[in-house]
Amino acid sequence: MKTYKKTWMLPILSLLLCGSAYAFTAPAADTSGKKDAGFAKKAAAGGMFEVEAAELAKENGESQAVKDFAEMMIKDHTSVNEKLKGIAADKNIELPASLPEDKASKLETLSTLSGAAFDKAYAEEMVSSHEKTIALFEEEAESGEDPDLSGLAEESLPTLRHHLAEAEALKGEAGE
Numbered sequence: 001m002k003t004y005k006k007t008w009m010l011p012i013l014s015l016l017l018c019g020s021a022y023a024f025t026a027p028a029a030d031t032s033g034k035k036d037a038g039f040a041k042k043a044a045a046g047g048m049f050e051v052e053a054a055e056l057a058k059e060n061g062e063s064q065a066v067k068d069f070a071e072m073m074i075k076d077h078t079s080v081n082e083k084l085k086g087i088a089a090d091k092n093i094e095l096p097a098s099l100p101e102d103k104a105s106k107l108e109t110l111s112t113l114s115g116a117a118f119d120k121a122y123a124e125e126m127v128s129s130h131e132k133t134i135a136l137f138e139e140e141a142e143s144g145e146d147p148d149l150s151g152l153a154e155e156s157l158p159t160l161r162h163h164l165a166e167a168e169a170l171k172g173e174a175g176e
Contacts, residue, residue: 036146037093039136039153040084044095046133047081049103053110053129057122062115066122069170073126076163080156087148120174126167134160 050073057070088095099107106125113121137153137160144150 033146036140036144036149037091039140039144040088040091040093040149041096042136043133043140043153044081044084044088045100045103046129046136047077047084048096048099049107050077050129050133051081052099052107053122053125056107056110057118060111060114060118061122062119063173065170065173066119069126069166072166073163076159080152080159083152087152091146091148116174119170123167123170123174127164127171130160130164130167134164 054070054073054077057066057073061067061070085095087093098104110118110121110125134157137157140150140153141157142150144153
């Protein structure tokens, strides 16, 4: 009788151990997808903010340099946003349909300004925003596991760095 118990317990014990090993490894595989999806969602929200802030800059900005910068933001970020939407759709990643609260609040603050005060605040926000965006895109380019998303991040970095340089120049002009 003892031999019988040992014989049927061994396969059950094996299944339990295999199941435990699977339970410990399964979340790790899921995490990378979540990281890439998180990048996509943050990038989409940032891109949306850049375009909406630029639309506001065209209306409320005073200097031609700010308006020209805004046109560049609309063109470049709309292009990246569209590429990101296509990749996200292929990967079943749901992107935000509206701005997150922190970005909506920044946009609301900008909307209360006009003229030189707007130009200064907009330039400062564009420097800050692009520094954060570059860090986000660098991280995805270096350690993202989805080749399409990391490729988009890598491809976008030169343009984002150019935007940062231009925003810093605007900030210098607006601070004078």
